[in-house]
Amino acid sequence: MRLGVLGAAISLLLGTSLAESNLTTPQSTRQILQGDFKPPQVWENANLVRNTNLEKSYVRETVNLVIKNTDKSPQSEYYFPFDYDVIGNVGGFEVRNRNDDTKTKFKVTTAALAAVLDGDVSSKPTQYFVIHLPTPVQSEDSITLSISYHLLNSLMPLPAAIKQDEKQYLTYSFSAYFPSAYPTLKQKTKLKSPSADVPEYSTTKGLTKSADPTKEGSALTYGPYDTTTPPFTSHPVTVRYEFTKPVLLSTTLSRSLEVSHWGGNLATEDHYALTNTGAHLSNHFSRVSWATQNFYVQSNQISTPALRQLNLALPALSADPYYTDDIGNVSTSRFRPTPRTSPTRPANLELKPRYPLFGGWNYTFRIGWNAPLSSYVRALAAKPSTYVLRAPLLSPPVNPEGLSIGAYSLDVLLPEGATIQSHEIVGPSLPDFEVEEGTTKTFMDTTLGRTRLTLKARNVVDEIRDAELLVTYEYTTAAALRKPLSIVAGFVAVFVVLWAVGQLDTSIGKKKVA
Numbered sequence: 001m002r003l004g005v006l007g008a009a010i011s012l013l014l015g016t017s018l019a020e021s022n023l024t025t026p027q028s029t030r031q032i033l034q035g036d037f038k039p040p041q042v043w044e045n046a047n048l049v050r051n052t053n054l055e056k057s058y059v060r061e062t063v064n065l066v067i068k069n070t071d072k073s074p075q076s077e078y079y080f081p082f083d084y085d086v087i088g089n090v091g092g093f094e095v096r097n098r099n100d101d102t103k104t105k106f107k108v109t110t111a112a113l114a115a116v117l118d119g120d121v122s123s124k125p126t127q128y129f130v131i132h133l134p135t136p137v138q139s140e141d142s143i144t145l146s147i148s149y150h151l152l153n154s155l156m157p158l159p160a161a162i163k164q165d166e167k168q169y170l171t172y173s174f175s176a177y178f179p180s181a182y183p184t185l186k187q188k189t190k191l192k193s194p195s196a197d198v199p200e201y202s203t204t205k206g207l208t209k210s211a212d213p214t215k216e217g218s219a220l221t222y223g224p225y226d227t228t229t230p231p232f233t234s235h236p237v238t239v240r241y242e243f244t245k246p247v248l249l250s251t252t253l254s255r256s257l258e259v260s261h262w263g264g265n266l267a268t269e270d271h272y273a274l275t276n277t278g279a280h281l282s283n284h285f286s287r288v289s290w291a292t293q294n295f296y297v298q299s300n301q302i303s304t305p306a307l308r309q310l311n312l313a314l315p316a317l318s319a320d321p322y323y324t325d326d327i328g329n330v331s332t333s334r335f336r337p338t339p340r341t342s343p344t345r346p347a348n349l350e351l352k353p354r355y356p357l358f359g360g361w362n363y364t365f366r367i368g369w370n371a372p373l374s375s376y377v378r379a380l381a382a383k384p385s386t387y388v389l390r391a392p393l394l395s396p397p398v399n400p401e402g403l404s405i406g407a408y409s410l411d412v413l414l415p416e417g418a419t420i421q422s423h424e425i426v427g428p429s430l431p432d433f434e435v436e437e438g439t440t441k442t443f444m445d446t447t448l449g450r451t452r453l454t455l456k457a458r459n460v461v462d463e464i465r466d467a468e469l470l471v472t473y474e475y476t477t478a479a480a481l482r483k484p485l486s487i488v489a490g491f492v493a494v495f496v497v498l499w500a501v502g503q504l505d506t507s508i509g510k511k512k513v514a
Contacts, residue, residue, distance in 0.1 A: 001498075004325035005456075007066055011317070011360075015024040015280065019377050023153045024188060025216075027122070032111075032112065034127075037111075038181075039079035039228065041182065041231070041243075042067065042069060042070060042071035043069065043070065043075065043078060043182040044068045044070045044182060044183055044184075044185065045065050045066070045067055045068075045180055045182055045184035045187070046065075046066040046068050046142060046185050047065065047066045047185065047186045047187070048063065048064070048065040048095070048178055048184050048186070048187035048188075049063070049064045049065070049179070049187070049189075049190070050062070050063045050178055050187070050188070050189045050190070051063075051064075051189075051190050051192070052174070052189065052190065052191045052192070053169075053192050053196065054172060054191060054192060054193045054239075054241065055192060055193070055194045055399060056399050056400075056402030056461075056484055057155070057245070057246070057248050057249070057286075057373065057402050057403070058150050058152050058154070058155070058402060058404040058461055059150060059151040059154050059155065059172065060148075060150045061148070061149055061150070061151065062146065062147070063145075063146075063148075063178070064098060064144070064146050064147075065144070065145055065147070066143075066144050066145075067137075067142065067144075067145060067182070068140070068141070068142045068311070069138065069139055069141055069142070069144060070139075070140075071139060072139050074136035074137060074138050074139065075133075075136060075137055075292070076133045076136040076137070077130055077131070077132060077133070078130070078131040078206060079111070079128045079129075079130055079131075080128060080129040080131060080146070080181070081126045081127070081128050081179060081180070081181045081481075082126070082127055082129070082131075082146065082230070083123060083124070083126060083127075083179075084124035084126065084127060085124065086151070086154075086277040087110075087127045087196045087507075088459075089151050089152045089154060089456075089459060090129075090149050090150075090151060090459060091149065091150055091151075091152060091429075091458065091459025091460060092148070092149055092150050092428075092429035092430060092459070092460075092461065092463070092464075093129055093148075093430045094108075094130050094148050094149070094428070094429065094430070095108055095145055095146070096145070096146045096149050097112070097143065097144065097145065097146070098144040098145060099144050099512075102161050103173040104134070105283070106131055106132060106133060106134060107131075107132040107134075108129055108130065108131055108266060109129070109130045109132070110128070110129055110130070111125070111127065111128040111129075111130050115289050118465050119339070120385070126183070131145070131147075134213070135160075137391065139384075145223060148299075150404075150429065150459075150461050150463075151355065151470045152249070152404045152406070152459050152461075153249075154172060155170045155171070155172055155243075155276075155277075156170065156172075156173075157170055157171075157247075157278050157280075157291050157359065157463075158170070158171045158173045158240055159282075159357075160279060160280060161279060161280045161281065161282035161434075162280075162281070162282055162285060162286065162305075162359075163281070163282055163283060164281060164283070164289050164290065164293070164358075165293055166357075167197075167242055167244070168242070168243050168244065168278055168279045169238045169242055169243065170239050170241060170243045170247070171203070171238055171241075172191075172238065172296070173191075173236065173237070173238045173324055174236075174237065174238075175204075175234040175235055175236055175237070176189060176204055176207065176212075176222045176235040176236075176237045177225070177229050177233045177234055177235045179232060179233070179234050180229075180231060180232075181231050181232065183228055183230055183231055183233055184228070185226075186223075186224060186230065187223055187224065187225055188221060188222060188223030188224040188225065189221070189223060190221050190286050191208070191213075191219065191220040191222075191239060191511065192218060192219055193218045193219075193239070193242075194218065194242070194243060194244070194366065195218055195239040195241065195242050196217050196218045197241065197242035197264065198215065198218070198220065198239065198240070198241045198242075199237075199240060199241075199242075200238075200240040201213065201220060201237070201238070201239045201240065201473075202236075202237035202238050202239070204222070204235060204237070207223075207225055207235065207281070208223065208224075208225065208228070212233075220239060222237065222473055240473060243278070243305070244303035244304070244305065245399075245400060246276045246278055246305055246307040246359075246401055246446065247276060247277045247278040247304065247305075247359070247376040247401070248274065248276060248277075248307065248397075248399070248401055248402070248403045249274075249275050249276075249277050249403075249404050249405075249406065249408065250272050250273055250274050250275075250404070250405045250406065251275060251406045252271070252273045252405075252406065252407045252408075253270065253272055253273070253275045253394075253405045253407070253408050253460075254270070254271040254409050254410075254411075255268070255269070255270050255271075255371065255393075255394065255408075255409070255410045255411070256268070256269050256278060256288055256410075256411045256412075256413065257389075257391055257411070257413065257443075258413045259377065259389060259412070259414050260415065261285045261373070261375065261415050261475065261480060262372065262415075262480075262484075263373075264369045264372060264373045264374065264485075265370050265372070265373055266366065266370070266372070266375075266376050266377075266391070267369075267370050268369055268370075268371070268395070269278065269366060269368035270366060270367050270368070270395065271364075271365075271366045272364065272365055272366065272367075273362070273364050274307075274357070274362065274363045274364070274365070275357075275360075275361070275362045275363075276305075276306070276307055276357045276358060276359050276361055277359070277360075278305050278358075278359040278505070279305060279358040279359045280358070280360040281358050281359065281360075282350070284428075285358065289456070294308070294356075304324065304356075304364060305358070305359065305430075306356040306357055306358045306359075307352065307353065307357035307363075307399075308352065309350060309352050309354065310350070310351045310352075310353070310397045310399065311348070311349075311350055311351075311397055311398050311399060312347060312348070312349040312351065312367065312395060312396075312397050312398070313346040313347075313348060313349075313395065313398050314343075314347040314348070314369055314395055315346060315347070315371055315375070315392065315395065316338045316343060316344050316345060316346055316347065316375065316411035317338050317347070317372055317375055318337070318338070318340035318346075318347040318370070318371050319337060319342065319347075319369065319370050319371070320369060320370045321335050321347075321349055321367065321368070321369040322367070323329070323349070323351055323365065323366070323367045323368075324365065324366055325353075325354065325363065325364060325365040325366075326365075327354070328352060330352070330353070330354070330365065332351075332354075333349065333351045333352065334349070334350040334447070335347070335348070335349050336348040336349075347369075347488070349367070350451055351365075351367070352377045353365070359434075374428045376391050377388055377389050377390075378390075380472075385474055385475055385477065386421065386472065386473070386474050386475075387472070387473055387475055388389040388470060388471070389412070389414075389469070389470070389471040389472075390468055390469070390470050391412075391468065391469055391471075392465065392467070392469075393410060393425070393427070393455075393465075393466065393468065394408075394460075394462070394464050394466050394467070395471055396462040396465055397462070402460070402461065402462050403462040404460070404461050404462075405459075405460040405462075406458065407456075407457075407458055408431075408457045408458070408460040409453050409454065409455065409456045409457075409483050410454065410455040410456075410469070411440070411452055411453075412452065412453040412454075412469070412471060413440060413442070413451070413452055413457075414450060414453070414471075414473055414475070415450065415451070415475055415479070416445050416446065416451070416453040416476065416479070416482060417448060417451075417473045417476070417478075417479025417482050418450075418451045418473045418474065418475040418479060419469065419473060419475075420437060420453060420472070420473045421472040421473055421474060422471075423435070423453060423469065423470065423471045423472070424469075424470045425455075425467060425468070425469055425470075426467065426468055426470065427464060427466050427467025427468055428463060428466060428467065429461060429463040429464055429465070429467070430464065430467055431457040431458065431459055431460050431464075432457065433455045433456065433457050434455070434457070435454070435455055436441050436453075436454040436456075437451075437452065437453055437454075438454070439451060439452055440452045444483065444487065445483070446482060446483065446486045448482075451473070453471060455469070457462050
């Protein structure tokens with residue numbers, strides 16, 4: 001069975017979803033385009049290879065392409081297009097020079113028509129990521145780019161509802177021709193699915209002399225296409241493949257890091273709003289069938305698209321973990337602390353939800369733990385009272401299906417009186433962050449409140465587990481003594497008031513003199 005008509009139908013469904021998620025990048029990184037903008041035809045894609053990975057619950061794409069400057073003047077901007085309904089699902093867009101050993105990231109901004117920003121989306125025009133090359137490319141010269149990004153909400157279950165013990169299949173719709181804004185001389189697309197069970201996929205006619213695509217195990221290859229492809233040329237295709245794991249999405253994930261110098265502690269807490277966006281159940285859930293099925297799942301004889309367990313690798317030396325949901329404490333859990341013989345080894349937390357998470361089911365919970373502050377904060381010898389906090393952006397589950405996050409936020413609470421000097425985010429697959437500084441009043445704070453650094457982002461995936469936040473802040477001795485002195489002063493004031501009240505003569509009559 002081939003999916004020509006099905007691919008078009010699913011593409012239409014994707015086109016009508018999540019339109020409100022477009023333009024989620026910070027305002028400072030946008031470029032406003034006027035009129036019916038088309039990128040200047042100053043580039044030519046000499047060779048393009050797209051690698052699409054479907055092994056997780058989101059799509060990961062890497063595009064390696066050789067671009068040639070066909071204009072007479074040097075060029076430093078390359079426009080990378082996305083459909084209006086797709087760009088709102090793009091995250092972690094990164095560009096590097098493939099031949100540069102330093103792997104330095106290029107500056108990237110987003111571009112949209114002024115009409116879109118004004119709310120006119122009737123035509124749903126193409127939008128762009130603008131890649132700013134660090135050095136202009138001279139006429140007739142070339143540069144090799146490596147572009148990577150991931151797509152959320154791009155996998156559709158088919159059938160949309162299955163029985164409790166049936167297999168789950170997902171579909172992914174895309175274009176066999178890469179939708180570039182410039183002519184492409186040669187290109188191909190390689191897809192990697194999680195298993196060799198790929199029962200249906202679209203075929204092309206006339207694009208190549210041989211069968212297209214070619215299938216080898218769990219891999220599909222569309223192309224190579226050696227004829228020149230005009231700009232914005234597309235050829236819709238769809239692939240349907242087995243996915244034996246849950247399709248996990250956390251619609252929101254809120255993380256807080258609380259730094260305490262007096263307690264020598266870093267307290268971390270994560271709030272998850274988890275949902276399984278895979279195939280729904282076509283009938284009622286059967287606890288008896290699940291108990292039988294779970295026996296074979298535990299023995300690795302079969303797999304299930306329902307979430308059974310979350311495995312979380314907490315940072316080394318993590319202690320005092322807690323895990324609660326909307327009902328209360330989650331008792332079905334197991335915590336393995338960092339061994340004393342391996343102080344750098346992560347702690348492990350196994351957490352089982354109160355019920356298996358089938359397609360369309362939700363589960364809201366939070367986890368928290370403490371860790372020694374000395375593992376994350378260092379004092380700068382050259383600058384007295386200046387410290388550097390180095391902490392992970394995320395400690396997501398290490399489940400093989402992966403996790404995508406719709407809206408991510410991080411609050412870093414520094415001690416009261418601390419002053420933020422600078423901050424930096426390092427790591428792979430980083431989204432565009434909105435940064436805000438402010439104060440938050442917590443327990444036993446004075447009028448100032450704790451210094452707060454807030455990061456917000458959209459379309460985040462679990463690959464940022466290797467990314468870290470570096471915050472440089474100043475925390476003077478006077479600021480450190482502010483809270484204990486205020487507490488002491490408060491107690492002294494209370495005792496003085498009590499003493500003064502005790503000295504008052506509250507008797508009604510006059511005292512008799514002997």
